[in-house]
Amino acid sequence: MKTTVGLWIDHMKAVIVIISDNGEQIKLIISKVEKQPGRFGGIRSTTQYEQQQVQADDSRQREFTGHLNIYYDEVISCIRDAESILIFGPGEAKGQVQKRIEREKLRGRIVGVETVDEMTDHQIAAKVRQYFLNLK
DSSP states (O other), rough: OOOOOEEEEOOSEEEEEETTTEEEEEEEEEOOOOSOOOSGGGOOOSSSHHHHEEEOOOHHHHHHHHHHHHHHHHHHHHHTOOOOEEEEETTTHHHHHHHHHTTTTGGGEEEEEEEEOOHHHHHHHHHHHHHHHOOO
């Protein structure tokens, strides 16, 4: 049997379901990423010296992107050996990791990318099992 992987991902965590001859395994990767940079609740201060009190947006964005790159590298290292990969999740992280996988020359292994809401680990595992059973 070939190794198949289902990857549920957002910017905060990734749930990886690996199905192989050895059975089913679920891995959880928690990112070290804080929420995407923005000003305090998206509200700009009206004080004259606010710019001196808040870190520059571009440096905060670079820090955010750096943390995401480390997180995505860790996720890709866990799924690198898969022959078929299903990627799903609620936000833009699934598209970002898909582009990273394609750059790593693993493009042909992606069998689907879907948008889904929050799910429990058991719901994610059941979805992956059902998806790959329907492909057979």
